[in-house]
Amino acid sequence: MSVLVMGLSHRSAPVEALEDVALSRDGVAKLLDEVHVADHLSEAVVIATCNRLELYADAATFHGGVDEAGAMLSAHTGVPLELLTPYLYVHYEERAVSHLFHVVSGLDSMVVGESQILGQVRESFRLAQTSGTTGRVLGELFQTALRVGKRAHAETDIDAAGRSLVTVGLASVVPSVAPEGWAVGQVDGRSWRHLVEGCRALVVGAGSMSALAASTLAEAGADVVVGNRTPEHAERVAAAVGGTAVPMSEMPALIAEVDLLVTCTGAAGVVIPFELVEAAVARRGGRPLGILDLALPHDVDGAVAELPGVVLADLATLAQAQDADGGAVADHVADVRAIVVEEVDAFSAARRIAQVAPTVVALRTMADTVVEAELSRMQGRLPDLDDRTKAEVSATVRRVVDKLLHSPTVRVKELASQPGGADYEAALRELFALDRRSIDAVVKPDPRSGESGTDAGERT
Structure with missing residues (x-):
């Protein structure tokens, strides 16, 4: 591997x-x-x-x-x-x-x-x-x-x-646009999802992250509007969540109206400049605006966080988010890590067995070649043997060879599944003087299914 x-x-x-x-x-x-x-x-x-x-x-x-x-x-x-x-x-x-x-x-x-x-x-x-x-x-x-x-x-x-990045981001900005009396970080025991109901949210972008944000907001009861440079993409996302698709030209007016702005376009530069948000804030009459920028690079000019009533969360601020239920998280993480360790061991063992399999095949091929040569020589020396005797001798020789090879080939596969298993494969090659070219010519088997594969050139 x-x-x-x-x-x-x-x-x-x-x-x-x-x-x-x-x-x-x-x-x-x-x-x-x-x-x-x-x-x-x-x-x-x-x-x-x-x-x-x-x-x-x-x-x-x-x-x-x-x-x-x-x-x-x-x-x-x-x-x-x-x-x-x-x-x-x-x-x-x-x-x-x-x-x-x-x-x-x-x-x-x-x-x-x-x-x-x-x-x-x-x-x-x-x-x-x-x-x-x-x-x-x-x-x-x-x-x-x-x-x-x-x-x-x-x-x-x-x-x-674990919560998705979208969920964590929304939890950080939604309280800022909730009805009067709800303070940021103090939702009186209520989930942030309850605060979204009735809000109007503008989602800019139509990729997987934007689509996830749109569906999360819609499920929580928000009125979702989707904007994207490609109208067909915006319509697809909007239709999936029961929202409305709008052209990018309506962005200035919408930012002045909505409660939440979520953006993740994948553009190379700033999509929503400071001046656009500043003008929108001036028309909002003091209503707060929550902005969640999930894009990399940023879609929104970070300076908008200084504007009155604007709460901005981006990847830098989300990186500092801490989960309050640390003990429970640690337990869940430990459970997943145990699965990962088990799966890594199983995958690595399967790969090691796959690497020794061509050597085993080459050994058996060499044995078959020797058997065929010796049987052919016997037939030349004893041409008068009847067919029944020939068949019995042939079967007996093959059984002897199979029994002699069975234990070492089974054992080398078992040992190969362990760390350092390549040493046993090398020993098998050396003991039986196997030509490396004959091993490389063997088609590699699938380590999961045990069936032969088709890529004879796979490196080991």
């Missing part, structure tokens, strides 16, 4: 640095395309969200893969490698698998336990498949990872502990 991951996230870099490396879907596709001509990387999946940018790859060599991955991230984000390096982390082989399983389970998220990352990883994998940069190694890894993420949410209460 030669999985390599290089990236940066909210855990290793400030929001400002994450803004600098933000990649659009088109940018991710171009990064994936470069893998096709790489010397040390043969497969790749890129996870690009508001909180992380990670490149997963099948690396022929560790150092060569690290050098190429770093150069690719620098080139496609436009950030010099020397400025990027302090924020980068690298994981290899089993540590890379463990990291991905933590990510899909919500353990590495800004809001621990949030489930949106699972959908984002699934979409990242689909994009890589479309780009033709996934093969046997990352295909098995990401399919397993998605299953692990589902299992974590199905078998534990991590969902109760």
